Amino acid sequence: MFIQIIQGRISDAAEVKDALDRWVRELAPAARGWLGSTAGVTGDGTLVAFARFESREAARRNSDRPEQGQWWIETSKLFTAEVTFHDCAETDTWLGGGSDEAGFVQIMQNRVRDFAGLSGFMRQVDDTAIRTYRPEIIGSVMAVHEDGAGISEAVYFTSEAEARAGESQEMPSEMQGQWEQMMSFYEESEFTYLDLRTPWLYSP
Incomplete structure (x- = not known):
């Protein structure tokens, strides 16, 4: 999978949602290899979108389509600052x-x-x-940025209320060691958290 x-930062969440809805409606049917997308806007107006493809080649084919280029020209006008892109193999x-x-x-x-x-360790966790x-954690998708060090992980929950209740619990002692071992794979201990309280979830 390639992401x-x-x-x-965006100016209007509703307009961006409309643009993504239009992409799924009009452009997605011809986007061979597109597996789905997760997107949303944080409370401070930051859009984050994960577009999943079968391969880098499938993503490139989509980007090279004239209609994709036109869609992005129009959609990019909704951003109020420089946009960050990461191609994650x-x-x-x-x-x-x-x-x-x-x-x-x-x-x-x-x-x-x-x-x-990290991937090997996560597969070994019970x-x-x-x-x-x-139980409110459905799963996650991890993607390493093209610099080979930055990483973004989208964690999917049943609801925000259940996620907050879950994170407020005291971690069982038998899991504390696993947590510390997992953190050893990261360069930094502090994460940046971007909450998508109304996620936009798309599939072919």
């Missing part, structure tokens, strides 16, 4: 991955020192224990 991430999913049934999506950004190690402790 394109778009991030930037290193990706992975955890638990159930992404889900169009999510009621809340949180984007976590940091820098990772060993993505292969899913049953995680689902018992945090």
Whole structure:
């Protein structure tokens, strides 16, 4: 899976939603290899969008379409500052991955020192224990930025209320060590959190 991430401040969330809806309605049917998109706007007006493709080649084919270029020319006018793009060839999913049934999506950004190690570790974590402790977590999608260090992770929850209740719990002692080991794969301990309280979830 290949992921394109778009991030930037926007002027009007409703207009951006309309633009994405139009893309799905008019351009998505001919976007071969498009797997789906997760997008939304934070409380401070920052748009974050994850567009998932089968491969880098599929994403490039989509970007090269004239109608895609025209759509972006129009949509880019809705941004109020420079837009950040990330082409992510290193990706992975955890638990159930992404889900169009999510009621809340949180984007976590940091820098990772060993993505292969992180992915391998996450696959070894006891899913049953995680689902018992945090049943509101549906899954996540991880994407390493093209610099090989930056990472964005979209975590899908059943709802924001359940996510907040879950994170307020005390972590079981048997999971504390796993958490510390997971954090060792990152370069920094502080994450940036971008909350998509009304996520826009699209699938072919």
